[in-house]
Amino acid sequence: MLPTELRSMIRSGTHTTHTSGVCEDYVQTNLVILPKEYAFDFLLFTMRNQKSCPVIEVLEDGRFVSDYAKDSDIRTDLPLYHVYEHGRLVEKKQRVDDCWRDDFVSFLIGCSFTFESQLIKGGIPLRHIQENKNVAMYKTSIQTESAGVFKGETVVSMRPIPDSLVQQAADITSLFPEMHGSPLHIGDPAEIGIEDITRPDYGDFVGIKEGETPVFWACGVTPQAVALASKIPTMITHAPGHMFVTDWKNEEYLQK
Amino acid sequence: MLPTELRSMIRSGTHTTHTSGVCEDYVQTNLVILPKEYAFDFLLFTMRNQKSCPVIEVLEDGRFVSDYAKDSDIRTDLPLYHVYEHGRLVEKKQRVDDCWRDDFVSFLIGCSFTFESQLIKGGIPLRHIQENKNVAMYKTSIQTESAGVFKGETVVSMRPIPDSLVQQAADITSLFPEMHGSPLHIGDPAEIGIEDITRPDYGDFVGIKEGETPVFWACGVTPQAVALASKIPTMITHAPGHMFVTDWKNEEYLQK
Numbered sequence: 340m341l342p343t344e345l346r347s348m349i350r351s352g353t354h355t356t357h358t359s360g361v362c363e364d365y366v367q368t369n370l371v372i373l374p375k376e377y378a379f380d381f382l383l384f385t386m387r388n389q390k391s392c393p394v395i396e397v398l399e400d401g402r403f404v405s406d407y408a409k410d411s412d413i414r415t416d417l418p419l420y421h422v423y424e425h426g427r428l429v430e431k432k433q434r435v436d437d438c439w440r441d442d443f444v445s446f447l448i449g450c451s452f453t454f455e456s457q458l459i460k461g462g463i464p465l466r467h468i469q470e471n472k473n474v475a476m477y478k479t480s481i482q483t484e485s486a487g488v489f490k491g492e493t494v495v496s497m498r499p500i501p502d503s504l505v506q507q508a509a510d511i512t513s514l515f516p517e518m519h520g521s522p523l524h525i526g527d528p529a530e531i532g533i534e535d536i537t538r539p540d541y542g543d544f545v546g547i548k549e550g551e552t553p554v555f556w557a558c559g560v561t562p563q564a565v566a567l568a569s570k571i572p573t574m575i576t577h578a579p580g581h582m583f584v585t586d587w588k589n590e591e592y593l594q595k
Numbered sequence: 596m597l598p599t600e601l602r603s604m605i606r607s608g609t610h611t612t613h614t615s616g617v618c619e620d621y622v623q624t625n626l627v628i629l630p631k632e633y634a635f636d637f638l639l640f641t642m643r644n645q646k647s648c649p650v651i652e653v654l655e656d657g658r659f660v661s662d663y664a665k666d667s668d669i670r671t672d673l674p675l676y677h678v679y680e681h682g683r684l685v686e687k688k689q690r691v692d693d694c695w696r697d698d699f700v701s702f703l704i705g706c707s708f709t710f711e712s713q714l715i716k717g718g719i720p721l722r723h724i725q726e727n728k729n730v731a732m733y734k735t736s737i738q739t740e741s742a743g744v745f746k747g748e749t750v751v752s753m754r755p756i757p758d759s760l761v762q763q764a765a766d767i768t769s770l771f772p773e774m775h776g777s778p779l780h781i782g783d784p785a786e787i788g789i790e791d792i793t794r795p796d797y798g799d800f801v802g803i804k805e806g807e808t809p810v811f812w813a814c815g816v817t818p819q820a821v822a823l824a825s826k827i828p829t830m831i832t833h834a835p836g837h838m839f840v841t842d843w844k845n846e847e848y849l850q851k
């Protein structure tokens with residue numbers, strides 16, 4: 340299926356589930372929508388924390404069509420949206436064109452699906468994918484660099500990697516500085532403030548076997564978590580796993 | 596002289612002239628100060644036009660000390676400021692702390708001094724430096740990618756380069772994508788909308804001799820020109836050649 344067909348099905352209500360494993364050669368993105376009043380602080384935050392916030396595109400106020408997705412509409416082309424008010428989830432919706440405001444700014448932020456496709460191609464097994472689960476994510480003690488109202492700790496994703504492949508996994512991901520880049524941490528979770536590795540803050544724990552090392556990367560959930568913590572009056576995001584699918588191939592993005 | 600000494604002399608009114616050739620191993624920057632209301636559009640503009648707008652640092656509202664300059668004060672540490680209202684130059688001042696506003700955001704943008712030091716080290720002669728003149732700059736027909744209220748044409752700087760060294764000059768500058776990068780254009784000025792190469796829009800024409808080719812790079816004057824054209828109510832910039840001098844060595848910046 341082509342992304343344009345998928346977006347059309349989502350828009351018409353035919354596709355209503357998550358986008359994991361769908362159109363998998365194409366870049367999928369996280370979405371954060373904020374009133375323009377907060378857009379400068381947020382954009383500056385993403386610039387200062389590029390490892391966790393790889394911005395792919397910004398749609399300024401007045402725009403809802405992505406340059407990377409023909410005939411798209413950011414208000415209707417994701418299967419599920421979360422609407423937050425003052426840091427609290429108040430509604431889950433299949434489209435947000437009915438509550439759209441002229442001052443909304445949309446941020447498309449890189450998603451780990453793109454990142455993981457390169458690890459798999461490099462021969463690194465990823466257990467959460469083999470088991471069809473969500474990657475394990477943790478709040479850490481690693482401070483982000485704050486910008487205006489946005490401040491807080493970095494969220495990381497963790498993947499158990501066979502000891503002999505840890506260096507290779509680090510090498511592969513370091514080639515993509517615009518997509519999370521090299522690991523933030525390798526090994527002991529306690530060093531970055533994770534008390535119980537078996538209980539992630541988001542996603543699923545898939546075990547760490549003998550001969551495996553936990554490897555931690557900056558995670559695209561960070562900007563959402565930080566924006567939530569700042570309790571701004573209105574924020575809309577994608578629902579976890581329900582991404583915006585672009586027409587842009589992973590390989591093209593990573594080689595840009 | 597160390598940058599911290601220079602900034603101290605500027606602040607006390609002892610150094611009042613331009614900064615060309617002063618502390619020349621250190622990064623000097625252009626300065627654009629805007630009310631926060633326009634800061635998102637401007638930051639997005641710089642992201643979309645990185646070749647002409649290499650942002651080194653953003654000081655959000657409430658800040659006036661640069662991370663790259665110990666004990667600095669962006670309001671007093673440049674020798675001369677230009678104050679614009681609605682696109683018109685209304686005042687030239689030696690300090691702007693008396694008209695500072697809490698909602699001012701400051702953008703430090705890379706300056707060609709850094710860029711040129713690498714060309715000279717690479718054996719490329721630069722005539723305007725040999726003749727102690729300002730580089731020639733031209734408005735072109737090359738559109739910038741607009742962002743909100745900011746739109747317009749790219750301003751380029753032109754340096755006459757001996758034919759046999761053109762490729763080398765292009766190669767050297769391509770190594771610094773975060774500092775203007777490779778040339779935007781090589782050769783015929785008419786192709787980028789420059790009608791009379793002998794009459795630059797800013798700076799000084801130093802001739803193009805037989806056996807030399809005009810080489811054009813994106814220029815840090817672009818964001819200022821575009822911001823001026825948008826006629827926003829208030830903007831403060833450095834006066835041409837009167838830069839902010841950081842504690843950061845050119846080599847460190849270019850290798851980051």
